[in-house]
Amino acid sequence: MTQEDTVANPETEALAEGGAVVREGTPGDAAAGRAPRYVARPPDTAAASALLAAAHRRGLTTVMRGHGTASDWGAPPERCDVVLETTALNGVEHAAGDLVVQVGAGTPLADLQAELAAAGQRLTLDALVPGGTVGGAVATGLSGPRRLLHGPLRDLIIGMTAIRADGVAASSGGRVVKNVAGYDLGKLHTGAFGTLGLITSVTFRLHPLPEALRTVGATAPNPETAQQWTRDVLASGTVPAAVELDWPETGPLTLRVLLEGAEGGIDARARAVADLMAGSGITEGRPAHWGVLPGEDEDTLLKVAVPISEVAEAARLLHEAAQRQHTTAAISGSAGAGVLFAALPASAHAESVDAVARSVRAAVDGSLTVARPAPALADADLDRWGEVPGLELMRSVKQRFDPHRLLAPGRFAGGI
Amino acid sequence: MPRPLTALIPRLREICGDDGVITDPHRRRTYESDGLTYHANTPGVVVLPTSTEQVAAVVRLCAEAGVPFVPRGAGTGLSAGALPDSDGVLVVTSRMRRIVEIDPADERAVVQPGVANLEVTRAAAPHGYYYAPDPSSQQVCSVGGNIAENSGGAHCLKYGFTVNHVLGLEVVTPQGEVVRIGGKAADAPGYDLLGAFVGSEGTLGIATEITVRLLRAPQKVRTLLAAFETMDAGGSAVSSIISAGVLPAAVEMMDALSIEAAEAAVACGYPPGAGAVLIVELDGPAADVDAQFEHATRLCREAGAFEVRTADEPAERARIWKGRKSAFAAVGRISPAYIVQDGVVPRTALPEVLGRIAELSADSGIRVANVFHAGDGNLHPLVLFDDAEPGASERAAEVSGKILDLCIEHGGSITGEHGVGVDKACQMPEMFSPADLETMDLFRSAFDPAGLANPDKLLPTPRLCGERPGIRKGVHPLVAEGAAEQF
Numbered sequence: 069m070t071q072e073d074t075v076a077n078p079e080t081e082a083l084a085e086g087g088a089v090v091r092e093g094t095p096g097d098a099a100a101g102r103a104p105r106y107v108a109r110p111p112d113t114a115a116a117s118a119l120l121a122a123a124h125r126r127g128l129t130t131v132m133r134g135h136g137t138a139s140d141w142g143a144p145p146e147r148c149d150v151v152l153e154t155t156a157l158n159g160v161e162h163a164a165g166d167l168v169v170q171v172g173a174g175t176p177l178a179d180l181q182a183e184l185a186a187a188g189q190r191l192t193l194d195a196l197v198p199g200g201t202v203g204g205a206v207a208t209g210l211s212g213p214r215r216l217l218h219g220p221l222r223d224l225i226i227g228m229t230a231i232r233a234d235g236v237a238a239s240s241g242g243r244v245v246k247n248v249a250g251y252d253l254g255k256l257h258t259g260a261f262g263t264l265g266l267i268t269s270v271t272f273r274l275h276p277l278p279e280a281l282r283t284v285g286a287t288a289p290n291p292e293t294a295q296q297w298t299r300d301v302l303a304s305g306t307v308p309a310a311v312e313l314d315w316p317e318t319g320p321l322t323l324r325v326l327l328e329g330a331e332g333g334i335d336a337r338a339r340a341v342a343d344l345m346a347g348s349g350i351t352e353g354r355p356a357h358w359g360v361l362p363g364e365d366e367d368t369l370l371k372v373a374v375p376i377s378e379v380a381e382a383a384r385l386l387h388e389a390a391q392r393q394h395t396t397a398a399i400s401g402s403a404g405a406g407v408l409f410a411a412l413p414a415s416a417h418a419e420s421v422d423a424v425a426r427s428v429r430a431a432v433d434g435s436l437t438v439a440r441p442a443p444a445l446a447d448a449d450l451d452r453w454g455e456v457p458g459l460e461l462m463r464s465v466k467q468r469f470d471p472h473r474l475l476a477p478g479r480f481a482g483g484i
Numbered sequence: 485m486p487r488p489l490t491a492l493i494p495r496l497r498e499i500c501g502d503d504g505v506i507t508d509p510h511r512r513r514t515y516e517s518d519g520l521t522y523h524a525n526t527p528g529v530v531v532l533p534t535s536t537e538q539v540a541a542v543v544r545l546c547a548e549a550g551v552p553f554v555p556r557g558a559g560t561g562l563s564a565g566a567l568p569d570s571d572g573v574l575v576v577t578s579r580m581r582r583i584v585e586i587d588p589a590d591e592r593a594v595v596q597p598g599v600a601n602l603e604v605t606r607a608a609a610p611h612g613y614y615y616a617p618d619p620s621s622q623q624v625c626s627v628g629g630n631i632a633e634n635s636g637g638a639h640c641l642k643y644g645f646t647v648n649h650v651l652g653l654e655v656v657t658p659q660g661e662v663v664r665i666g667g668k669a670a671d672a673p674g675y676d677l678l679g680a681f682v683g684s685e686g687t688l689g690i691a692t693e694i695t696v697r698l699l700r701a702p703q704k705v706r707t708l709l710a711a712f713e714t715m716d717a718g719g720s721a722v723s724s725i726i727s728a729g730v731l732p733a734a735v736e737m738m739d740a741l742s743i744e745a746a747e748a749a750v751a752c753g754y755p756p757g758a759g760a761v762l763i764v765e766l767d768g769p770a771a772d773v774d775a776q777f778e779h780a781t782r783l784c785r786e787a788g789a790f791e792v793r794t795a796d797e798p799a800e801r802a803r804i805w806k807g808r809k810s811a812f813a814a815v816g817r818i819s820p821a822y823i824v825q826d827g828v829v830p831r832t833a834l835p836e837v838l839g840r841i842a843e844l845s846a847d848s849g850i851r852v853a854n855v856f857h858a859g860d861g862n863l864h865p866l867v868l869f870d871d872a873e874p875g876a877s878e879r880a881a882e883v884s885g886k887i888l889d890l891c892i893e894h895g896g897s898i899t900g901e902h903g904v905g906v907d908k909a910c911q912m913p914e915m916f917s918p919a920d921l922e923t924m925d926l927f928r929s930a931f932d933p934a935g936l937a938n939p940d941k942l943l944p945t946p947r948l949c950g951e952r953p954g955i956r957k958g959v960h961p962l963v964a965e966g967a968a969e970q971f
């Protein structure tokens with residue numbers, strides 16, 4: 069029997085049957101404040117299937133965990149009997165000539181990037197928090213600044229294998245970049261916080277590491293100017309990889325444009341961008357803290373998505389709404405793709421967070437979600453998602469994939 | 485006409501008006517197939533709604549009566565995805581052709597589903613923008629059909645497929661409810677239903693309004709044509725270009741047989757004696773394009789190109805593309821009948837798979853012309869035969885099927901752009917396990933528990949399987965009309 073620190077009981081025996089290492093949960097294992105009864109680490113996908121099937125038979129709820137750096141994202145699960153640790157589901161199969169990689173979900177992203185970089189390639193995801201796993205990144209579905217040129221994370225995924233709540237493993241997509249056979253179920257699992265299944269392996273399309281990088285940055289005198297610069301840069305044909313806005317609690321708004329490309333062409337492009345932004349400077353490479361989320365780890369983090377012509381206005385609305393609630397907002401994000409993050413200090417009350425969210429939602433043609441509440445607000449009655457179009461269809465999908473609501477129940481949009 | 489359908493007709497007329505409902509058998513028959521004419525079924529009734537409300541009312545009626553419905557755009561699909569149900573309603577979007585909005589400030593366009601793909605680019609062009617997915621049927625195929633098939637074009641190597649360019653959808657669900665997913669802003673909260681709907685081949689409902697991303701027209705476009713003695717040499721040029729980190733907008737390849745056919749048909753003037761030609765197009769910021777162009781040219785020469793031609797002006801570029809764009813039609817002229825296959829292999833497997841295709845051809849005595857999207861490994865082998873010759877069509881179908889087997893063996897896909905539809909539903913089990921297919925079916929039933937939206941498409945059903953892939957004769961009618969290019 070493969071168990072540690074656990075007095076055998078019928079439940080742990082059932083969970084360990086397929087080979088998973090099972091131990092008792094501790095407060096340190098809590099997912100958004102919910103300490104699990106058990107932590108199980110399957111050594112491979114067959115064991116993961118057996119584990120989920122056993123939990124399913126016994127009506128135990130499961131919450132997935134990579135390295136737990138985003139375990140407080142999304143709403144707290146209503147119940148958490150088992151934390152399933154993915155870290156042994158690792159491994160990298162790099163088809164360099166095809167610019168494709170198939171990777172186990174428990175693989176640390178940093179390891180993956182290091183291996184790809186050695187072959188002159190990358191998975192185009194930005195400045196990830198060290199320690200995150202591939203599965204965690206895909207399940208949170210976050211995309212950084214370079215989504216502007218290379219698309220959000222989901223556009224880089226060409227195939228996926230996931231295990232359903234009943235333990236059945238199913239794949240979709242494939243290992244070629246062009247493929248329209250069957251439904252693309254990987255799209256559903258991306259950003260689903262593990263509520264539809266355990267992602268066990270993901271196949272990504274890769275990009276070559278660019279020869280040259282330049283950053284053009286400038287401080288805008290006001291949000292209108294930043295908006296105009298964004299518009300001019302996007303319309304200039306210089307094809308930036310990212311157009312990032314950074315507007316801290318106090319102080320000016322900065323716009324940074326990242327260019328990637330051939331050494332021979334990059335300086336001319338950088339100059340063309342610099343000419344559009346008064347007072348700008350050009351630097352080689354990427355600035356430090358590039359793409360990092362605003363604020364501190366304990367802050368409440370909001371995500372706002374708007375049409376690109378409304379980005380600066382949305383940022384202003386966020387600042388004003390925070391001020392009205394006697395708090396502050398630190399804002400950064402992709403002006404080019406229309407996706408901003410705003411951090412409200414951990415001291416901001418639930419009522420304040422809700423009020424900010426409500427007023428911005430009412431004013432923009434997009435969405436605002438509470439990506440991660442401050443620890444003190446983990447159980448607060450927050451409207452985290454706002455209106456979720458298509459919610460009935462989402463419930464119906466959840467109902468088919470996990471009819472007994474055993475996978476992180478309550479964690480996702482609309483209480484899914 | 486079956487009884488439930490007869491009872492529906494007066495109510496369909498109330499919804500769509502008299503001119504929006506076709507019951508006359510001769511007129512119905514004009515909708516009997518899509519671009520894959522081998523599969524044909526006269527639809528029970530055809531409706532031509534003009535608004536979302538009409539589509540929703542029609543679908544609600546179908547749901548109440550338990551009658552199947554099939555969405556149809558322009559009918560250019562090549563997998564019989566729009567094959568009508570003879571006991572069902574064919575919902576055609578051809579009267580929903582309004583461009584609702586071109587919004588350059590947000591780089592978005594909002595269109596009705598019947599709008600032709602190219603019309604989006606035409607409307608955006610005065611603002612300096614275009615709609616990137618460019619299937620070669622783009623003059624006629626509808627944006628709604630593109631959504632359903634997740635269509636790509638010659639330039640999808642760099643710019644991706646329809647799914648990468650759709651931000652919002654208004655959908656009429658199989659229950660007849662109108663749901664809006666996404667819009668001008670990215671990342672709608674919740675599951676990515678939008679991403680999963682694209683490519684669903686009309687089985688999850690009908691898209692009635694679509695918000696797409698517009699791209700800024702590139703500063704510069706340059707095209708080169710490289711001639712090689714062998715396909716192997718051409719294939720290795722493709723590999724070295726891609727692995728050198730050059731990302732062309734398009735990389736297309738033709739073999740000797742298709743070059744010969746194109747030469748005979750349109751006198752494209754490709755270098756004589758070429759066993760393979762490669763077309764490489766680069767676009768983007770002028771300085772970048774120039775740097776990468778030199779690099780790509782050098783790599784072609786290193787791989788053994790005996791002639792390289794370059795073109796910067798639109799007219800010169802069109803001359804290079806002419807042979808490639810006319811290849812399908814041209815091959816149609818040199819053979820009484822042919823099958824177009826659509827399969828994908830990893831780029832690195834191209835030389836091996838092309839070699840095996842040549843062996844298959846030699847062993848069976850069936851000629852195969854190769855014209856394909858080399859950059860992303862999407863093969864379109866044309867399997868040529870004389871349908872007057874006894875047994876030839878069976879042998880051709882067998883060769884075509886074996887080519888697909890080769891794709892699967894090499895870790896590829898049974899379809900890169902034409903979709904599964906009816907045509908390849910029975911091949912799905914070769915690529916996916918029963919558990920994969922069952923899970924896909926779970927997803928489908930989440931949208932369509934009653935199974936009324938485009939039944940018998942995309943997933944294998946016992947009723948369906950056992951048929952052979954579609955066979956075409958001569959030039960595709962759309963190509964003959966000059967309404968579409970096939971390449």
Ligand SMILES: Cc1cc2nc3c(=O)[nH]c(=O)nc-3n(C[C@H](O)[C@H](O)[C@H](O)COP(=O)(O)OP(=O)(O)OC[C@H]3O[C@@H](n4cnc5c(N)ncnc54)[C@H](O)[C@@H]3O)c2cc1C
Pocket residue numbers: 131132133134135136137138139140141142154173174177193194195196197199200201202203204205206207208209210211212261262263265266267268359360361364365476
């Ligand atoms: C302060 C902070 C800053 C961050 N900054 C960034 C950033 O700049 N850029 C960025 O892209 N991301 C960022 N993230 C998000 C996160 O760190 C990454 O996405 C990371 O990769 C998550 O990996 P993990 O292994 O730690 O996931 P975990 O925290 O273990 O899991 C995250 C979620 O995914 C689910 N999950 C994990 N693995 C699986 C699986 N295999 N199958 C199904 N569900 C699964 C979990 O149940 C949980 O809901 C940030 C997170 C935090 C907390």
Ligand SMILES: Cc1cc2nc3c(=O)[nH]c(=O)nc-3n(C[C@H](O)[C@H](O)[C@H](O)COP(=O)(O)OP(=O)(O)OC[C@H]3O[C@@H](n4cnc5c(N)ncnc54)[C@H](O)[C@@H]3O)c2cc1C
Pocket residue numbers: 518519554555556557558559560561562564565566577597618619620621624625626627628629630631632633634635636637638685686687689690691692901902938941960962963968969970971
């Ligand atoms: C000459 C020629 C060249 C071609 N070249 C290419 C190419 O380069 N790349 C490529 O990808 N394809 C190509 N195709 C295939 C075809 O043009 C595409 O699949 C196209 O997207 C189909 O659009 P359509 O409007 O004709 O759809 P239809 O054929 O009418 O329908 C296709 C599918 O979409 C569904 N559908 C249609 N409208 C809707 C809607 N509003 N909502 C939901 N479902 C809907 C139908 O039920 C059906 O399953 C080519 C076809 C031809 C004839």
